[in-house]
Amino acid sequence: MTRDNSAGGKPSVIIIGGGIAGLAAGCYAQMSGMDTRILEKHVLPGGCCTAWSREGYIFDYCIEWLIGTAPGNEANQVWRELGALDGKAITNFEMFNRVVDENEREVTFYNDPDRLQQHLLEISPADAQLIKSFCRDLRRFLRLDLFPFLKPPPLKTLPEKLDVLRKVLPAFFLFWRTSATQMDDFTAKFRDPLLRRALPNVFFQDHECFPLLPYLYNMACAYHGNAGFPQGGSLGLARSVESRYTELGGEISYRARVERVLVEDDRAVGVELKNGDRLYADHVISACDGNTTIYRFLDGKYTSPAIDELYTEMLGKPGVVYPSMVSAFVGVDGDLSPEAPHSTTYLLSEQDSAVLPCVLQDSLVVQLRSRYWPGCAPPGKSLFHCTYFSEFGYWRELRTRNRREYWSEKRKVAEFVRAFLEKRYPGVGGRIEVVDVATPTTNHRYTGNHNGSILGWMGFTEADDLATALVEKQRMRLPGLAGFSMAGQWVSGGGLIKAAASGRFVTQYLCEELGIPFQAWESTGGQAWRPDMLGHLPQLDVRPMQLTEEA
Template sequence: MAAPDRGPDWTARDRTPGGRPRVIVIGAGIAGLATGCYAQMSGMETRIFEKHVLPGGCCTAWSREGYLFDYCVDWLIGTAPGAGGHQVWRELGALDGKSITEFDVFNRVVDEHGRAVTFYNDPDRLERHLLETSPADAPLIRSFCRDLRRFAALDLPWEVTPPPLRTVAERLRTVRAVLPGFRLFWRTATTPMSGFAERFQDPLLRRALPNMFLQEPAGFPLLPYLFTLAAAHNGNAGFPQGGSLGLARSVEERYISLGGVVGYRRRVERILVEDGRAVGVRLRDGTSHYADHVVSACDGPTTVDRLLEGRHTSPTTDRLYHELLDRPGNLYPAAVSAFVGVDGPLPPGEPHSTTYLLTPEQGARLPGALQNSLVVQLRSQYADGFAPPGKSILHCMYFSDHASWKALRGTDRRAYRARKQEVAAFVREFLERTHPGLAGRIELVSVASPATTERFTGNTYGSILAWQAFSDAEDAANRLVNKDRMRLPGLRGFSMAGQWVGMGGLIRAATSGRFAVQYLCRELGLDFRAWPSDNQEPWHTGKWGRLPRLDRQAVGAAE
């Protein structure tokens, strides 16, 4: 359930003498909630303002007719106790009382002719399968799987302190962890996956390898593929009970237990600045709220261009939010999601996730598609509660452009809805072809477009993960975190957090909130404090709270 917006009156300019430092956080996504949690643990008093009715940002879900449409998490780095990233989730209570679903398969790729390759998490099983698929590619297959075993054997820590604040001992720990794999990291980070895949003789493997991550992230080298597959093999990339919204609700629960206050439907319109210092925020309802420090954990371009009215920026944010924003390959693409409610069970023996490679003619029928492929996930296999008893749910997704969807929604709502109908019709037809008889059991289809994502999360261009790793934006984002310390020159009392600052991905978003508070503690002369949550209450579906219906219309099976 959403937390009530209670607490001291922050519309007054001055806080009580001797009181705790007050911090306003903009946005109740994972980064904003993490910022609030760490600030509360470190002795500050915080309040989060969120424009939506739910926490989580893109880490969200919505429902219709008993089905829950889980939007974000495909796998979560940090699910294994003792492994990299787990400490952050424990401190935030994100996995409290939850089981973790682990899969033997990371993803399967099927081409237009029905040939399939399965990407098993286990390096030995994967190697046997790939060799059976294409004996002619044995040297490349063995090289890939040998590197996968090396990644799986490494014990890499997740850095929980920003580089400028790390102690000598922390720096030495990092060096000791990275040094054994340095040559491996360097080689795989400088080898583009596209180039590596082109060396394969088998046409299926050439196309399948880049789609191991569901759809192909443009410009990725080998390293992230191997790192993530190794994490899955080690149980550190599982799926948490409760899914995306369950993750956000758990962090929200942790934040409230620490004394934090969340205000939903409280959209921030301006960050108030006086004499070069951020002093508070003004909401859409006209009220102003004041604090000693403001942290913006929402969309980066929105923060700089709208909330700060373009008056406070830096060379780094100018490069990120203007020069690089529209340059191809820097942002993760937007996506179209079609959630399909099915009466009865899903096809037995199918892996939980499959990428289907489409013909150019099929791809042209998917509105706005950037790649000729469609991902089909059997979401009922991920966790209980996503579908009513006796029913199942699938998630069909593809990368899509944003501009055409936004323009259509803004100029012709009827045509916009018709375009969604095209997606639903294609999905229904495709599922019937791949799983005969399934279409007749479809009860509804709910389509979320890139315009939907932008509308409900505020993410520029509907990007699902903001900056893409290994792009031109990565160096600028690292500079914003490390050299600029998540601040804007000339603007005191203000900092930024989230994936528009610290790169995409949930664990990065959460860690960025930790970094922001560590920097703030240094500025305020406070000791940074963090400890694991001790909440042992088992997760249950009631913790989702009241679920909204983000789309007004769903496509019924008979339409």
């Protein structure tokens, strides 16, 4: 886009970032009659919602469950409008996760509250009152239908607000009580040490500051098949939305690294790329890292005390930003037993935690990803994804100071995972064909997310509350700057459906500003999904991970 390119009178929009939020904003802006261009620094769409490949294995980085996979709710409508699930089968599981402690005691978190209650009571009859309370609340959540992803609250009409109240009021006390009860406080009352430690890991890792509400909400979604795994996985989701965007007439440029937002008379007029090119538009939407956007792209000129508190002070506080993660993908020749669970969180012993480099929560999540989507492994083979929360600063310092030592620590991760899997799946160690380790610095290099964070602000924290208040007050804009908006996880909070909804919301606000109708309709793409739709899959590191023979 140049200054003279008015696209036939259509409002022109530049979108920084080709993650799910940026792609969604592009789709909705195109549907609403705008002319858009997305600028993405990587060679793939999706941001963190991505995958890469080695030796025929597809390393799916992001989706563990996706809210909105079942029809009949607002989350699913957003995905249908974006074409994200076109032609795809959905995999659903009867359990959310399994947790195993150091003594091989285990608990399975079934989505069915009746089955869950029976199972938990068998483990600890002494905790019957707490178990029945949790499962009773889960049954109540099964009856709810609250998916607020179609319109931001400030734009809702009075009848729409009254309709929300009609749905919320009968369950108000349930929402209040489960959001006011921290999971850690709830589990502290359990007598059984396994249940006390396992419940916070329903979502694979301990989210620490979460109350009961999100656990119950997501397990209820999973019970209804509304938290499944789409065929094609993370990159498949991103590719489908990218396809929808280009079919709507949008343009996306890869390897396009933005250096700054161009501003004239307190109005954003375009962007300057790293190569010096300048692109102009009537409006700019930033759907990338919030701190980078505000303090680098815009030199910190358009802030407020609240914004400065959120994007500077809060970023340094413990427990308000999701930690970064180490991922180890392990490709194995042969199939595993059908009884092998799709996901298990192992609570590590002190000895194991001392060996695994920079593990934050003394736990390791082991997921059999080939059970989620068979296409991620070659026929007759299996793929594990092993993850744990880790410290970005540790890996950044290593990679900056001593690249050889950095690779040595990655090798330690690979060797630990190989030995760990061999212990739990005898014979697997000798059948491993490939191991690929991604650290928090890998995430940072390819997405630009602050400290390699996987989801931005943690929900149910003071940062999350402040971000929500700013969105409703500023309408996803910055004070004193016209022609500019923000979307994505640093604005709306983490999670793919929230990212997609933020793209819808930012377009609705822009349509209101421009005085044009917001338009959205469902994709009609019905072509069955094929693995080749993933397109070219890069290798993030050219050097393969080498394991020692004794590992």
